[in-house]
Amino acid sequence: MSSAHKNLSIFSTDNLPDISKRRFAIITAEWNAEITYALTAGAIKTLLAHGALSENVVRVTVPGSYELTFAAQKMAQKYTIDAVICIGCVIQGETKHNDYINHAVAQGLTNVSLKYDKPVIFGVLTPNTEQQALDRAGGIHGNKGDEAAITAIKMLAFQPERSDLPF
C-alpha cells in the first residue's frame, strides 16, 4: 500500500465492496490527541467517501493505546459491528514504556481479530518523534487513518476462495 514516494495514503481503491450497510467501530486513544484525532478524522472521512453511512460509524475513545485491546474486544463481540479500527500513537520516550505498549497492543488486537473472526485494524503509529507522527497524520507521508479505513474496507471484502491477483 505504501508507494515509492513514501506517501502512505496512496493505495488502490479499485473493486472496493459496497459498505453502505456495514457498521464500523473506531476506537481512538486520547494520548497524543493532536495526532490521534487527526488520524481518526482521516479514517472517518475515508469511510464516508467510500459509502459508509455516518450513523454506521461508532466512535469511542479510550485513555491510551494500551486500552485499545479491551475496547476492541468489547466492540468485536457485538454482532452489529463488522470491523473495528483502532487508532493510537505511541511516541518513543526515555524509557521502554513504548515497547511494552506497542507489543501488547499489536498482539492484543491480533488476538481479538482472530477470536471474533472480524477485521481489527492496527491504526497505531509507533514513531520515534512527534514530527514523525505529524508527518503521518495528515503531513508529508499522508494520513495513516485513511489507510486504516481502506484496510478495514478491503478486509471486509476478503474472500479466502477468490483469487484476486492479476497474474
Ligand code: DLZ
Ligand atoms: C503511559 C503512556 C505513555 C508513557 N506513553 C503513551 C503514548 O505515547 N501513547 C499512548 O497512547 N499511551 C501512552 N501511555 C498510556 C498507556 O497507553 C495507558 O493508557 C496507561 O499505561 C494506563 O494503562
